[in-house]
Amino acid sequence: EDQVTQSPEALRLQEGESSSLNCSYTVSGLRGLFWYRQDPGKGPEFLFTLYSAGEEKEKERLKATLTKKESFLHITAPKPEDSATYLCAVQAPDKLIFGTGTRLQVFP
Amino acid sequence: DTGVSQDPRHKITKRGQNVTFRCDPISEHNRLYWYRQTLGQGPEFLTYFQNEAQLEKSRLLSDRFSAERPKGSFSTLEIQRTEQGDSAMYLCASSPYEQYFGPGTRLTVT
Numbered sequence: 001e002d003q004v005t006q007s008p009e010a011l012r013l014q015e016g017e018s019s020s021l022n023c024s025y026t027v028s029g030l031r032g033l034f035w036y037r038q039d040p041g042k043g044p045e046f047l048f049t050l051y052s053a054g055e056e057k058e059k060e061r062l063k064a065t066l067t068k069k070e071s072f073l074h075i076t077a078p079k080p081e082d083s084a085t086y087l088c089a090v091q092a093p094d095k096l097i098f099g100t101g102t103r104l105q106v107f108p
Numbered sequence: 109d110t111g112v113s114q115d116p117r118h119k120i121t122k123r124g125q126n127v128t129f130r131c132d133p134i135s136e137h138n139r140l141y142w143y144r145q146t147l148g149q150g151p152e153f154l155t156y157f158q159n160e161a162q163l164e165k166s167r168l169l170s171d172r173f174s175a176e177r178p179k180g181s182f183s184t185l186e187i188q189r190t191e192q193g194d195s196a197m198y199l200c201a202s203s204p205y206e207q208y209f210g211p212g213t214r215l216t217v218t
Contacts, residue, residue, distance in 0.1 A: 004150075034206065043112075043199050043209035044151065087150050094164055095141065096207060098150025 002027045002092040006099035013078055013106050021073040021102045023088030031091040033071050035064050038085045038101070047086075078106045110134055112210035114200050120216045121190055128186045129213045133202030140183050141207060142175055143199040144168065151199055151209075157183060190217045 005024045013019055025033065032051055036044035048057045050066040057064050061082065063074040073086055085103045089096040113132045121127050133140050138159050143151035154173070156164045159180035169175075172190075177183040187194055195217045201207040 032205075036209075041212075041214070043201075043212045046206050046208055049206050089150070094156055095153040095166075096143075096151070097153070100148065100150050 002090060002097050004088055004090055004097055004099035006086075006088050006102050008102060009100070010103040011105070013075075013104065015079055015106055015108050016077050018074070018076045018078070020075070021086055021088075021104070023071040023073070023099060024069060025071070025088075025090050026069075027090045027092050027097070029093070031093055033066055034089045034091070034096060035062075035071070035073055036087040036089065038087055044087055075104070078104075080106050080108055082106050112200055112202050112208055114198075114210040114213050116213055117211060118214050118216075120218065123192060123217055124189055126186065126188045127190060127215065128184055129198055129200075129215075131183045131185070131200030131202075131210060133182070133200070134208060137202035137204055137208075138180065139203045139207075140177055141201040141203070142183070142185050143201065143209075145197045145199055145212070146195075154185075187215075190215075192217050 003026045007022045035047040038044045048064040053068045055066050061076050065072045083106050085101040087101045089098040115130045140157045142154040145151040155175050157177040172188045175185045197212045199212045201209045
């Protein structure tokens with residue numbers, strides 16, 4: 001069965017303190033791994049798609065990486081405005097299967 | 109802004125009533141998805157359209173739920189005889205490949 005597990009469930013960082021979020025997946029034939037950001041009461045906002053092991057993508061303070069079993073979202077020198085829930089999902093095959101997310105809080 | 113829009117944004121209804129939600133996708137996207145999200149969980153897939161054809165339905169989608177996408181444009185999701193367990197955020201997404209989500213409709217069943 002296709003499955004996505006994210007850790008940690010919650011993460012509190014001081015502004016400027018870099019860290020990584022983990023997304024472990026099992027899927028029969030990865031067609032894409034997606035990262036989204038979700039603010040409270042809003043829909044998920046698309047961040048990245050990764051297709052193959054070794055691929056990396058960057059956007060501002062965020063960098064996503066992919067291996068055959070997991071993906072990492074690295075946050076470098078975070079700011080309070082990076083506070084949100086970060087969701088990971090796999091394409092399987094015509095729908096997304098999401099993890100439960102990591103709630104990130106960045107405080108000054 | 110030409111993103112995905114959903115209406116209404118909030119809906120409060122009494123148990124047993126019917127509700128209908130609307131989603132307007134990004135205009136050039138032929139795929140449209142409905143998801144449901146409860147507190148502390150990721151979105152769960154409900155159903156998917158390619159143009160006007162409904163191609164997949166989740167087991168989560170009981171007989172009380174029905175979705176349409178006439179003419180491959182906007183879509184509606186109807187819930188009949190609502191139950192308290194239907195309380196959730198209902199999200200619509202559209203794609204050429206990456207799925208872009210709307211702001212959601214928050215349903216509260218009292």
